[in-house]
Amino acid sequence: MSVVNRQILLAARPVGFPKETDFKLVEAPVPALQDGQFLVRALYLSVDPYMRGRMSAAKSYAAPVEIDEVMTGMAAGRVAESRHPNFSKGDVVFGQFCWQDYAVTDGKGVRKIDTHLAPTSAWLGVLGGPGLTAYFGLLDICAPKQGETVVVSGAAGAVGTIVGQIAKIKGCRVVGIAGRDDKVRYITQELGFDAAFNYKTVDDYRAKLKELCPQGIDIYFDNVGGKITDAVIPLINLKARIAICGQISQYNLEKPEMGPRLLSYLIVARAKMEGFLVSDYAPRFMEGLTQLGQWLKEGKLKYREEIVEGLENAPRAFLDMMRGANTGKQLVKVAAGEA
């Protein structure tokens, strides 16, 4: 095949906050298909905080991307050519297609997308990893009950926006922590959070949380960690549930940060803290997607996407997302004029 496949490789392991030069764009031929394979033309790439871990050689729950390997990541695309019995040219699909124009796959881990329920891009956000992360992390680990107070860090991000809205559906008081005034306005005025604050302009997080959570904190959904979490934990109520989803404040530190020891608070409150990965819930994804899709149709879930055009801009989109530039889900549109 003479089609050129642009790919973005990991050029260097980032030290501290990643830079554009940690990535490089190359061109490669698209390999010929074998029987049982199909070719996907990427439409949208997802950029997500977990990718920072994949750029590091440190031991984690998944193998790192190697230097000069194509950056990993989920994408939505259209089948361009197929020698696979279950996927046909034109199907819109979702899978780990990485940061490139074209991916050849045998279909493992690839799902077809129902673009009647929601547009292609939504299957990388509210109906993709972030939506499922919010759904299982909040409902399975935190089991919210009506009237409880839920605090969400990273509240204006792809996961946090959905967590807060599901908590509202469950009848909770929801308080969000975000990093810009317009994000605070968005989650309170458009998404229905009961309160929120901008951690970049508030000095005393704990005092602010006390003010916004007069009944204490029953549930904490943590995307951020660090000083925000330090302020939340001392305010937890008896039998509080804490879902550790992300710790983005820590991912770009060159040396581990020290913080106050928090475990005594877990004893006093008899509280539970649990780390999780959405991939562990794969056997229940249909349950999650069905419910999220239902809430979407009923207008109970809203979502926002920020879309950068062009594969070549994926590194910048990733870096901007890590800096918190986006509200809602950050995507990269790879194929202009499609879907």
Next chain:
Amino acid sequence: MSVVNRQILLAARPVGFPKETDFKLVEAPVPALQDGQFLVRALYLSVDPYMRGRMSAAKSYAAPVEIDEVMTGMAAGRVAESRHPNFSKGDVVFGQFCWQDYAVTDGKGVRKIDTHLAPTSAWLGVLGGPGLTAYFGLLDICAPKQGETVVVSGAAGAVGTIVGQIAKIKGCRVVGIAGRDDKVRYITQELGFDAAFNYKTVDDYRAKLKELCPQGIDIYFDNVGGKITDAVIPLINLKARIAICGQISQYNLEKPEMGPRLLSYLIVARAKMEGFLVSDYAPRFMEGLTQLGQWLKEGKLKYREEIVEGLENAPRAFLDMMRGANTGKQLVKVAAGEA
């Protein structure tokens, strides 16, 4: 009544590590009994780490002891006089009788002790709070499975010795962390722990744990916190369970100590960490006592007591226990020649 009741009061809120002068011995008359009350002559007092929290005015799960109030605590004693329908003179009972020779009680929270199953003193240890703490903390929160590796901090203490033995009964590999070589020998040679080390003579806890836990750590039962816990957490396996029972390394610090942030490890391992108090399991105490009693009879559980004579020595016994002087359960014998 003309009997003198010696009492130990909290004389001052300790700053840092408590001192004997934070307590004072006074004499008071024994109040006359009302209908529905009975008088208990204390036989044994229990001294336990949680009491340090009661000496502090900081918010916790129970109200603090006030200055010049009798120090709180569980004790076993004999009914000396009764105007209560369910308790008779001579009954051996167990309750929150505080640090004094005599207690007047209406029977709330008081249980009769079966001295045929185990001697009176054992009902403050293996069949009392420490035994039940070990039982519910390990079995309910950590759910040990055969072949898993269990690490216990404070392993030679009243709770840790029982945790390790129950974990052995459940077929686990058990590694204890204690603070003296003879404690390490006791738990490995007499209690059947698979391995143990003295954290006061080992420099690199993490390297030592790696050596003693070649399959990683599935369960961590934490009585200590601080640098020991810092070393354990990075070694946890997928789906590890961590019971936060105590944080004795932190109780006597004048300023909170800083430590490395640990929450990212919970994500990587999808691990659960939970604080608990044995009192929350009160509805299931009979279950726990029945099983612990059964294991005792079968010779599967051993216990050791260290007994200081004389109510006046309770403060010293408490301080020595906080310093880790005891192996197993530290008790104070109040009435000489009894039980």
